[in-house]
Amino acid sequence: MFEIFQFDFMQRAFGAGIAIAIIAPTIGIFLVVRRFSLISDTLAHVSLAGVAVAALTGTNAILTAMITTVLAAFGIERLRFSRNIFGESVLAIFLSGSLALSSILFGLSRGRAVGLSSILFGSITTVSPGDVRLIVTLAIIVTVIILALYPKLFAVAFDEEVAQVNGLPVQLLNTVIMILAAMSVALAIRIVGALLIGALMVMPVVAALQWKLSFQKSLWLAIAFSLLAVLSGLFISYYWDLASGGTIVLVALLTFTFSLVMNRR
Amino acid sequence: MPKTSDIIISMRDVSMQYTDTPVLEHLSFRINQGEYVGILGPNGGGKTTLLKLLVGMLHPQQGEVKIFGKPFRDLTASERSTIGFVPQRISEGRIDFPATVAEVVLSGRAPSLGWTRRYRHDDLAAAHSAMEQAGIEQLHDRLLGTLSGGQLQRVMIARAMVNNPTLLLLDEPTVGVDAASQEAFYGFIKELNQDQGMTIIFVSHDIDVVAHEAQTILCVNRTLICHGPSREVLAGDVLEQMYGKKLRSIVHGH
Known part of the structure; x- marks a missing residue:
């Protein structure tokens, strides 16, 4: 049963997977409660453009993905506040714009082998030792920032107006959440895939919220669901040879369905 | 004058x-x-x-x-x-915000925490006394979504009062x-x-x-x-x- 851990690549996949399973819903809950769920999806599409740049130039895909998602996060924040554009349309523009850019870049990089489907949907065999170090280190940084800022992030998520009146730097805190979301998206590409990371940030959170708990308990439960999805998803995808991202997200979907059914009124 | x-x-x-x-x-x-x-x-x-x-x-x-x-x-x-501020009628987003009364009242202390400090005993005590004053201490673990309009308004007041x-x-x-x-x-x-x-x-x-x-x-x-x-x-x-x-x-x- 546990010969799975004899393989170095599986150990790496589990290491990276656990790190992502913890940070995705931790940031996701702040996006979900503010009705920004689609930001994670938009950033996921933006990360594709970063991966395409890596394919062209031969650099580390996680790093280039992170640079593009963080830049896009800044762009989205600026457009949402400084111009008179509806939040949703800003997201739509970034989402399709970056998809268009990636399609061209991937076209140019033809010949330099990139497994496009492993980028889109995740592949546990592609996690290099360097990737694991990078993912785990940055995941720890993200977790520490969230822990330190938790009271302030909560206050701003609940009520921006009053937070501002009482002297919280609302715009800065919003930008911090966006940057952390952008970082998590890039970190998750290897395991969950660029197109499915949004689901891991949103689904465990929405599943946990069905249980009508306090904000803090909801966050713990969301992390538990997320860990369950990633760990069982990795096992299943290994034994049945399935795409890891798809398997993980389907398990997350199951936790959501289960939560929904159990909490029917 | x-x-x-x-x-x-x-x-x-x-x-x-x-x-x-x-x-x-x-x-x-x-x-x-x-x-x-x-x-x-x-x-x-x-x-x-x-x-x-x-x-x-x-x-x-x-x-x-x-x-x-x-x-x-x-x-x-x-x-x-x-400065205690209670904004106009709690908006839809806040009514079903997934948090308890105690969490919301405590959040009034967030601005005075400094950059890395988390809530301490004196913050919890301040939140408790604000809830008591507003007459909502028995609601402390209720979710906002389960409260009446009058109760919600008291939660907002209690949050404003948490800094005296x-x-x-x-x-x-x-x-x-x-x-x-x-x-x-x-x-x-x-x-x-x-x-x-x-x-x-x-x-x-x-x-x-x-x-x-x-x-x-x-x-x-x-x-x-x-x-x-x-x-x-x-x-x-x-x-x-x-x-x-x-x-x-x-x-x-x-």
């Missing part, structure tokens, strides 16, 4: 406009420590803009607003935390609150004013409520139409001019 130290808010010749039409023009007034002020005016008369100026969400385009004797941007963090404010500003505090809870609510506000000397400023479009509750009335309809003790204001005919209707029943009823 009150002493300078008693003045908690002063506005001098403040004007604001978003488009070509001015929202507020040449407003000047002072509010003293311990006053209970009702800001009255028709919808669209600039009440909310005025309140946003008072809590520093807007800065005056012309003129000067001072709180505790300083412009808003010069207030220290601890001075800002003693010297000044409490409320925007249309009882919209969407049933009549019985409304009366209990104003009774509670009056206690804060009389027993603790808290300065209360609330905005309402409801003449009835302002006439019954506030000691001082400030009428705003683009310009400052009246400002004075409520009896004097109600005895005159300014309100009739502003609203275009008779108000004798209110004045006589009290």
Whole structure:
């Protein structure tokens, strides 16, 4: 049963997977409660453009993905506040714009082998030792920032107006959440895939919220669901040879369905 | 003429406009420590803009607003935390926000935490005493989504009170609150004013409520139409001019 851990690549996949399973819903809950769920999806599409740049130039895909998602996060924040554009349309523009850019870049990089489907949907065999170090280190940084800022992030998520009146730097805190979301998206590409990371940030959170708990308990439960999805998803995808991202997200979907059914009124 | 130290808010010749039409023009007034002020005016008369100026969400385009004797941007963090603000009718997003009463009340302490500190015992104690004062301690672990309008309003007050404010500003505090809870609510506000000397400023479009509750009335309809003790204001005919209707029943009823 546990010969799975004899393989170095599986150990790496589990290491990276656990790190992502913890940070995705931790940031996701702040996006979900503010009705920004689609930001994670938009950033996921933006990360594709970063991966395409890596394919062209031969650099580390996680790093280039992170640079593009963080830049896009800044762009989205600026457009949402400084111009008179509806939040949703800003997201739509970034989402399709970056998809268009990636399609061209991937076209140019033809010949330099990139497994496009492993980028889109995740592949546990592609996690290099360097990737694991990078993912785990940055995941720890993200977790520490969230822990330190938790009271302030909560206050701003609940009520921006009053937070501002009482002297919280609302715009800065919003930008911090966006940057952390952008970082998590890039970190998750290897395991969950660029197109499915949004689901891991949103689904465990929405599943946990069905249980009508306090904000803090909801966050713990969301992390538990997320860990369950990633760990069982990795096992299943290994034994049945399935795409890891798809398997993980389907398990997350199951936790959501289960939560929904159990909490029917 | 009150002493300078008693003045908690002063506005001098403040004007604001978003488009070509001015929202507020040449407003000047002072509010003293311990006053209970009702800001009255028709919808669209600039009440909310005025309140946003008072809590520093807007800065005056012309003129000067001072709180505790300083412009808003010069207030220290601890001075800002003693301004309790209860925004207009809890918006949809806040009603079903997945958090308990205790979590929301405690969040009022977040601004004074510094950059890395988490909540400590004194924060929890402050939240507990604010909930007790607002009469909602038995609701502490209830989710916001399960509360009535009156209970929600008390949660918002408790959050504002968690830093022991010297000044409490409320925007249309009882919209969407049933009549019985409304009366209990104003009774509670009056206690804060009389027993603790808290300065209360609330905005309402409801003449009835302002006439019954506030000691001082400030009428705003683009310009400052009246400002004075409520009896004097109600005895005159300014309100009739502003609203275009008779108000004798209110004045006589009290």
